[in-house]
Amino acid sequence: MMSLARIRGNTDEAGSAILLTIFLASIIIIIGIAFNWLVKEHVKTAQVLKEKAEAMTTAVSVFDTLLFAMLTGTLSSNRILVSDKTLIGFDKIPMNNQTLKVRDDISINVQDTNGKISVYAGAGNEFKKLIKLVDSKSNAGIITDSLNDWTDADDIPRPLGAESEYYRGIGMPYTPRNFSMQYMEELLLIRGMSWELYKKIKPYITIFPNMGGFNPATASPFTVMASLDISEENRKIIQDYIDKGLDIPDELFYNLTGRRMHSLEYDMFQPSRYLEITVTYGYLKNLYTINAGIGLFPTATAPYAVYYWKEG
Numbered sequence: 001m002m003s004l005a006r007i008r009g010n011t012d013e014a015g016s017a018i019l020l021t022i023f024l025a026s027i028i029i030i031i032g033i034a035f036n037w038l039v040k041e042h043v044k045t046a047q048v049l050k051e052k053a054e055a056m057t058t059a060v061s062v063f064d065t066l067l068f069a070m071l072t073g074t075l076s077s078n079r080i081l082v083s084d085k086t087l088i089g090f091d092k093i094p095m096n097n098q099t100l101k102v103r104d105d106i107s108i109n110v111q112d113t114n115g116k117i118s119v120y121a122g123a124g125n126e127f128k129k130l131i132k133l134v135d136s137k138s139n140a141g142i143i144t145d146s147l148n149d150w151t152d153a154d155d156i157p158r159p160l161g162a163e164s165e166y167y168r169g170i171g172m173p174y175t176p177r178n179f180s181m182q183y184m185e186e187l188l189l190i191r192g193m194s195w196e197l198y199k200k201i202k203p204y205i206t207i208f209p210n211m212g213g214f215n216p217a218t219a220s221p222f223t224v225m226a227s228l229d230i231s232e233e234n235r236k237i238i239q240d241y242i243d244k245g246l247d248i249p250d251e252l253f254y255n256l257t258g259r260r261m262h263s264l265e266y267d268m269f270q271p272s273r274y275l276e277i278t279v280t281y282g283y284l285k286n287l288y289t290i291n292a293g294i295g296l297f298p299t300a301t302a303p304y305a306v307y308y309w310k311e312g
Contacts, residue, residue, distance in 0.1 A: 051287060052287065052288065055281040055282070055287040055288035056281075056288050056311070058106065058281050058288075059106070059279050059280075059281045059288045059289070059290050059311070060290070062088075062102055062106055062108065062279050062281075063277070063279045063290050063292070065087055065088055066088055066093075066108055066110075066277065066279065067277075067294070067304065068087065069082045069083075069084070069087045069088050069093065070093065070110075070275070070296065071296065071303055071304060072084070073093070075271055075273070075296075076271075077215065077217045077218075077269045077270070077271060078094065078095055078096060078112070078215070078217035078218050078242065078271070079092045079093060079094050079095055080092065080093040080095065080110070088100075088102055088108075089102060089103075093108075093110055094110065094218075095110050095111060095112035095115070095218045095271060095275065096111065096112070096115060096217070096218040096219070096220075097109050097110070097111040097218075097220075097276075104283055105281060105282060105283040106279070106280070106281055107279075107280045108277070108278065108279050108280075109277070109278040109280075110275055110276070110277055111218070111275065111276040111277075112215055112218035112271045112272055112274075112275060113206045113208040113210070113211075113272045113274040113275065113276060114210055114211060114212070114213065114214060114215035114218065114270065114271055114272035114274075115214075115215045115216075115217070115218030115219035115220075115223065115271075116204060116205055116206040116208075116219065116223060117130055117204055117205045117206070117223060117226065117227060118205070118206055118207075118208060118209055118210045119147060119181055119187070119205050119206070119207060120151075120180050120181055120206070120207050120208060120209040120210075121151050121180045121181075121209065122147055122148040122150075122151040122152065123144050123147050123148060124144075125229070126226045126227045126229075127140075127144055127147070127205070127226075128140040128141065128143075128144045129225075129226040129227075129229060130201060130204055130205070130222060130223070130226035131143060131144070131197070131201060133222050133225060133226055134197075134200040134201055134204075134222060135196075135197050135200055135201075138192070138194070138197050139160075139192055141160045142160045142161075142191060142192040143190065143191070143192040143193055143197075144160075145157075145158035145159060145160040145161030145162075146158075146160070146161045146162045146190045146191035146192055146193075147187070147190055148161060149161035149162055149163050149176055150162075150176040150177055150178075150181075150186070150189075150190050151176075151177065151178070151179065151180055151181060152178065153178050153179075154178070155176075155178070161191070162176075162190070162191035163175075163176060164176060166191060167191075172189075174189060180209075181207045182207070183207070184202065184205075184207050203220070204220060204222055204223045204226070206274075206276065207293075208272065208274040208276075208293065208307070209274075210272065211270075211272040211273065211274065212266060212267050212270045212272075213265075213266030213267045213268050213270055214227045214228070214266070214268060215268070215269055215270060215271055215272070216228065216238055216239075216242065216268065216269060217242050217269050217271075218271060221235060221239075224238065224239075228256075228257045228259070229257070229258075230256060230257055234256040234257070237252075237256060238253070238256060248261075250262075253268070273295055273296040273297060274293065274294070274295050274307075275293070275294055275295075275296065276291075276292075276293050277290070277291070277292045277293075277294060278290065278291050278292075288311070288312070289311065289312065290309070290310070290311045291308075291309075291310040291311070292306060292308065292309045292310070293306070293307040293308045293309075294306050294307065295307060
């Protein structure tokens with residue numbers, strides 16, 4: 001008969017073999033699961049990259065087509081009349097930031113910068129009034145004076161403004177540019193400006209210079225009231241003429257605003273050739289956006305100029 005010790009030895013060896021088999025099987029299963037997860041993640045990443053590449057290519061293509069349509073179209077007070085409707089599917093392009101759907105997943109917005117308040121070389125009463133309209137709690141006087149100190153060439157502060165001494169005194173690692181605004185975000189560096197106020201006023205201002213005058217036909221309600229210093233009631237009267245495509249009589253405009261539509265210094269209702277353009281790609285979610293500032297001016301290398309370009 002087999003000894004008890006030998007029987008126990010065979011049992012231990014069998015148990016060890018089973019444990020080893022289970023261990024190896026567990027490792028193989030874990031590796032299989034990990035590999036399966038890794039493959040799925042690679043597939044997801046590849047799909048995301050594919051969608052991103054398609055979105056980028058489509059957005060750039062639509063932007064180029066839109067630009068060609070604008071360059072070959074006719075500029076009016078509040079829209080660009082397109083010479084060939086088949087280009088983008090419309091015979092006119094509004095310049096008041098109205099959203100146009102090229103297709104379900106592509107939209108475009110075009111804004112005439114004469115329909116905004118320019119902070120390019122400082123700001124005047126219209127900027128101060130805009131601040132009061134969107135946020136009555138902010139100190140419009142401090143912000144306006146500080147903006148003008150930021151862009152002027154000297155180092156002499158205005159009564160409520162701020163020059164180099166002020167920023168050094170509060171420990172800031174910068175001083176005023178003393179030149180025209182180059183980036184909208186510079187406003188966040190200016191005395192008195194908060195992130196909350198910046199977000200509120202950003203849709204109504206531009207870093208492009210106004211060309212020739214203010215254009216109520218492409219401006220938002222807040223911008224019209226601030227720029228012309230008028231009530232909501234008077235703004236609606238002007239807007240009614242714009243919506244109906246009628247020319248507002250100069251006398252009526254004067255009675256509503258206290259100013260003429262034309263003078264030696266400005267011409268109301270004249271669009272700028274500086275435009276802010278947004279092209280957005282995405283159906284249920286935004287996959288790609290192009291924000292660009294262009295000038296419909298010929299350069300040495302192109303029939304237009306690009307002043308800023310943000311995409312992603």
